[in-house]
Amino acid sequence: MSDSQTRTRNREQEETEDQSAGLSCPECGGSVVADDEHGETVCTDCGLVVEEDSVDRGPEWRAFDSKEKDEKSRVGAPTTNMMHDKGLSTNIDWRDKDAYGNSLSSTQRKKMQRLRKWNERFRTRDSKERNLKQALGEIDRMASALGLPENVRETASVIYRRALDEDLLPGRSIEGVSTASVYAAARQAGVPRSLDEITDVSRVEKSEIARTYRYVVRELGLEVKPADPESYVPRFASSLELSEESERRARQLLQNAKEKGVHSGKSPVGLAAAAVYAAALLTNEKTTQAAVSEVADISEVTIRNRYHELLEAEQDLPVA
Numbered sequence: 001m002s003d004s005q006t007r008t009r010n011r012e013q014e015e016t017e018d019q020s021a022g023l024s025c026p027e028c029g030g031s032v033v034a035d036d037e038h039g040e041t042v043c044t045d046c047g048l049v050v051e052e053d054s055v056d057r058g059p060e061w062r063a064f065d066s067k068e069k070d071e072k073s074r075v076g077a078p079t080t081n082m083m084h085d086k087g088l089s090t091n092i093d094w095r096d097k098d099a100y101g102n103s104l105s106s107t108q109r110k111k112m113q114r115l116r117k118w119n120e121r122f123r124t125r126d127s128k129e130r131n132l133k134q135a136l137g138e139i140d141r142m143a144s145a146l147g148l149p150e151n152v153r154e155t156a157s158v159i160y161r162r163a164l165d166e167d168l169l170p171g172r173s174i175e176g177v178s179t180a181s182v183y184a185a186a187r188q189a190g191v192p193r194s195l196d197e198i199t200d201v202s203r204v205e206k207s208e209i210a211r212t213y214r215y216v217v218r219e220l221g222l223e224v225k226p227a228d229p230e231s232y233v234p235r236f237a238s239s240l241e242l243s244e245e246s247e248r249r250a251r252q253l254l255q256n257a258k259e260k261g262v263h264s265g266k267s268p269v270g271l272a273a274a275a276v277y278a279a280a281l282l283t284n285e286k287t288t289q290a291a292v293s294e295v296a297d298i299s300e301v302t303i304r305n306r307y308h309e310l311l312e313a314e315q316d317l318p319v320a
Contacts (some may be wrong), residue, residue, distance in 0.1 A: 023050060081157040082140060082150075084132040089123050092116045128164065132172060135160050138178040138203075145201040146193050148186055156185035162220055172212055175203045180213040184224055192227045194269045196297045229254050229263060232272035232296070240287055240296040242280055249279035254311045260313040266306065273298050274306030 023032045023041065030045030034054070041051040062071035079086040092115055096104045104112065124130045136157055143153045159181040163169060169177055179202040186193050199206040217224055230251050237247040253275040258261050263271055273296035280287040289300045296303075 011056040025050060062177060081154050081161065082136055084129055084136055085123055090119060092119050129292055131169070132161070132164060134273075135164075135174050135178045138175055139182055141199045142179065142182050142198075145188070146182070146197065148182070148193075149189070150180070152185045152189045153190060155188060156181040159184055159216070159220065159222070163216055166219065168216065168219055171210070172215075173204060176208050176212040177216065179204060179209050180216045183209065183213050184222055186219060187224050187227055188222070190228075190231055192231055194232075194297060196269075200297070227268040229271040229275065232269060233276060235291070236272060236276045236295050240276065240280070240291060242276065242285055242287065243283065245277070246279045246283045246285055249282055250275040253278055253314060256314045261307050262313045266309075267298070267302070269296055270298050270302045270306050271310070272296070274303050274310055276305050277303055278310055 003202045024030065025032055025043035025046060025048055027048050028043065028046045030043050032041050032043050034041050036056070039052065039054045039056060040049050041054065042049055061072050063072055073093070077087065092112065094116075096109045096112060098104060124133055139156045139160065140153060153286050156178075157305065160178060163177055163181070165189060179198060183193070183195070183198050195206060195210060198209060202209060233247055233254070237250065250272075254263070257271065257275075273292050275295075277287065277289060277292045289303050292303055293300045
């Protein structure tokens with residue numbers, strides 16, 4: 001165990017002992033001790049539980065020998081692929097204030113400005129790191145705008161790193177490959193976004209996104225399944241404030257369409273939007289084609305066409 005880890009553990013034990021020493025049993029006035037195993041503070045005389053559910057400051061892992069303990073021990077925040085240096089470097093706050101919120105003097109401000117400048121130079125020492133920093137910033141911006149979870153951002157960052165390592169960027173823009181990575185990661189995670197939605201938050205054209213996406217998937221050998229129309233239903237239903245019954249009915253309509261083969265060759269976004277609209281009507285909930293069109297970012301004509309096809313598919317199913 002390193003000296004810093006030993007000091008940290010001793011300090012935590014001392015804090016726990018100090019907290020326990022400052023307590024006394026409210027019933028008999030006896031001394032109390034901390035029971036780390038059960039997360040309780042107990043009176044040694046009468047057995048009264050003074051405090052419970054205390055914070056476990058130990059590690060979340062188990063080790064059975066000293067070697068395994070040294071391998072698993074760590075300090076600092078966990079690493080992340082969403083930062084070009086994986087979060088291992090130091091960040092200097094842009095605000096010229098100290099830990100107490102007081103403004104720094106002019107001499108200290110100049111010193112901090114120089115430190116920020118050199119810190120930034122050390123963090124991005126070559127063109128590859130500058131490229132990665134810009135791309136990961138774009139991925140985070142687009143994922144935030146699209147409301148994508150953190151696991152999608154991590155996956156998109158890994159895809160971009162692989163593209164950079166395998167030299168797929170020459171001849172293509174950083175923004176284009178970043179957008180393609182987000183699009184592929186969202187589809188892999190089962191929370192797809194339509195190409196139009198991706199284009200709205202991207203800085204490149206739709207045609208370039210589609211072309212770069214196909215290239216990245218092919219060159220990296222990514223396994224991306226065709227988008228399932230049902231994966232769009234929860235988001236559309238939530239945005240339209242529809243009930244669970246309508247959402248369930250929309251899924252049923254899409255399953256019927258799959259059994260009849262109606263979904264083949266059709267846009268999954270259009271099918272999902274039409275299913276949500278049809279389900280709302282079938283469950284007597286108020287919504288309009290214009291509202292669904294705005295949420296799904298698809299034309300009302302497409303919704304009407306898919307709507308009729310879904311209802312015909314359901315009527316043609318044999319009765320069990």
